[in-house]
Amino acid sequence: MVAELLRLRLQTIGNTVRFGPRRLAVAVGSVLAVLVVTIAIASLVSGLRDAPLDDVRAVVVGGGALLLVGFAVVPFATVRPAWSDPRRLAVLGVPEGGASVGLALGSLVGLPTLALLVLSTGYVRAWAEGSGVAAVAVVAAVVAGVTALMLALVASTLNSVLLTSRRSRELALVGAVLVVLLAVPVVVDLVRLSLPGRSGTGVVADGLAWTPFGAALALPGHVAAGETGRVVADVLIAAITLAALWYAWRALVARAFVDRPEPEEVDEGDGLGWFEYVRASPTGAVAGRSLTYWMRDARYRMSLVIIPFLPLLVVPLGIAGVSWNWLALVPVPIMCLILGFLPHNDVAYDSTALWMHVASDTRGLADRVGRLAPPLLIGVPLVALGSVVATWLFGDWQALPSELGVSAGFLLSGLGLSSVVSALLPYATVRPHDDPFQQPQSNGATAAWAQSVMIGGALLATAPALWFAGRGLVSGYPSGGTWALVSGLGVGLVALVAGVALGARVFSRRAPELLAFALRS
Known part of the structure; x- marks a missing residue:
């Protein structure tokens, strides 16, 4: 043979x-x-x-x-x-x-x-x-x-x-x-x-x-x-x-x-999935649906699978001669920035399923808070554990407060801005079950505005933490790390709370327009 x-x-x-x-x-x-x-x-x-x-x-x-x-x-x-x-x-x-x-x-x-x-x-x-x-x-x-x-x-x-x-x-x-x-x-x-x-x-x-x-x-x-x-x-x-x-x-x-027929999917033992772990309330229902989407929707999965590989972007800088110790502090803030950026267009990701929120008269606050469950569930451990690992690679534990403050600032401020931008500036995106790499063409500048506001706003909100972290690590300012942690967490929490509150009002006021956008796009 x-x-x-x-x-x-x-x-x-x-x-x-x-x-x-x-x-x-x-x-x-x-x-x-x-x-x-x-x-x-x-x-x-x-x-x-x-x-x-x-x-x-x-x-x-x-x-x-x-x-x-x-x-x-x-x-x-x-x-x-x-x-x-x-x-x-x-x-x-x-x-x-x-x-x-x-x-x-x-x-x-x-x-x-x-x-x-x-x-x-x-x-x-x-x-x-x-x-x-x-x-x-x-x-x-x-x-x-x-x-x-x-x-x-x-x-x-x-x-x-x-x-x-x-x-x-x-x-x-x-x-x-x-x-x-x-x-x-x-x-x-x-x-x-x-x-x-x-x-x-x-x-x-x-x-x-x-x-x-x-x-x-x-x-x-x-x-x-x-x-x-x-x-x-x-x-x-x-x-x-x-x-x-x-x-x-x-x-x-x-x-x-071996000619094996495809096994039929049996859902009897699957239960309710994420809905078993959330509270029976409008906020819990939105959180459970968001967690399910983030795990099953290919559009979210394609974005999430890239995040663990973002540290590779600093490797060419290390080869070019930049100190590996300093580069160790870079990946975690970048990953937090991208994670906070991901929900900025989640209303468009809902597509026609947005009618459930509008038809059930879901409060804007419940919608905004519920959608934060997946990124917070991923982001909080990322900030805590990732900052510890990055500081260990850096070789000086005095950098831990600075790393925590900058990472938390990017994550929280990004999620706060996403809560507003997703309701105020949604733009056409990939439909459910379509190729995640098949981005539709946009006839306006909404997409550019939304993404620019997200990245620019997160950088602006985290600028104080970045400044204090730089003073503490480069100039030897004794309280630089402490102030970086305080400013990062403080400004990030303010941006998150304000963004959720403003986004809730925008969502409640523009619910019919958002539904029309979802049906049209």
């Missing part, structure tokens, strides 16, 4: 050049393009033979890991099933074991393998520490190449076998965007290395060596540096990665070979 599948793979490739000169020209052009690009890159990498070891690490580990990330992400952008799709063999009675091995070996035949073979020559030549390191580099290149091809195999099969619904593909797209954010530090370090008189920091390469994407690639560098512990870690991570990918591949093939 394995030999038959390999023969079919070769025949499939041969068929691409048999049907007309146009197909032949495309195939030949693709092969030549891959050869030209990969040979050029391999030549540049092999030119690092006489460079310092840290520079070689920065390039081959950083660039190679970025290449492996591409092998894992690109298959999710395709719609056409891959040649290795096991569902094509599921109806033929083929043994699962033979199908797994045959399809895996057949997927190795193609342009990606050709590109990896050419690139591996430059990777091996980049290490100039003797025959022993060169031999290790050959083994590392083989392991990294097999890992890349297995990543592509598992990703393409996961895309075709499991991710069949639109929601699943949207989540896969979000994952791809987040992986691209992870690649930003690699690109920054490679750019630094290419500048005259500059060298790579090696920070990104060292971090990637602990991941499945860079463990095998970093092995020769650790052997050359005599770091025995890191060599053992590289071998273990690379071996576990290959074993996990092969197990995932076998599991996907097994799933494709």
Whole structure:
């Protein structure tokens, strides 16, 4: 069976050049393009033979890991099933074991393998520490190449076998965007290395060596540096990665070979969800519905899933030379600012469901307070725990009051402004069950005004806390942290209470207009 599948793979490739000169020209052009690009890159990498070891690490580990990330992400952008799709063999009675091995070996035949073979020559030549390191580099290149091809195999099969619904593909797209954010530090370090008189920091390469994407690639560098512990870690991570990918591949093939009907959803044991934990009042009802929306609505989930990855935005600054200690204080306030910003258009997110609030004559205060339940439930632990972690990374516990004050100021003032803006300046947004990335075009400037008021107002309200925090941390002002905490919490609470009160009045007065907007948009 394995030999038959390999023969079919070769025949499939041969068929691409048999049907007309146009197909032949495309195939030949693709092969030549891959050869030209990969040979050029391999030549540049092999030119690092006489460079310092840290520079070689920065390039081959950083660039190679970025290449492996591409092998894992690109298959999710395709719609056409891959040649290795096991569902094509599921109806033929083929043994699962033979199908797994045959399809895996057949997927190795193609342009990606050709590109990896050419690139591996430059990777091996980049290490100039003797025959022993060169031999290790050959083994590392083989392991990294097999890992890349297995990543592509598992990703393409996961895309075709499991991710069949639109929601699943949207989540896969979000994952791809987040992986691209992870690649930003690699690109920054490679750019630094290419500048005259500059060298790579090696920070990104060292971090990637602990991941499945860079463990095998970093092995020769650790052997050359005599770091025995890191060599053992590289071998273990690379071996576990290959074993996990092969197990995932076998599991996907097994799933494709079994015709399992979709289980029917049974809600008997689900109860009332969040409504069981809120008070039986108008405010509690709005809070329960808001919590349910934030957990189930894809539009809220797509926004929430980005928040944990916001700390990655400071990584390029650290690579550029900014102190990592100071950068540790930045992510939590940014996350609080974004969390306070999220509800600023929640009335538009309700769409036609807003009629329930209007028809039941829900008081504006109950509506405004109830909608604050999800961001406060997430934001309060974020401020408390995140500030402690950030201060620990900063290395000076005197910065804790400043971090708490600034983070709380951004969160509370943002939620207060959101309570007003969502009722006063709603604008068209994605409808329920639509693609969260499909933002409708706006004919006016309402969206720009609403977002500008939100960000500008939160920054203005938190300016006193930022000023006192800066004086305390930079200038050594003794009471700076205390005043930052007091001003952040004080101004934030005032903005929250005032925003809820004003937003309640605006919502009650404009309820019919808001309902008309929801029905129209």
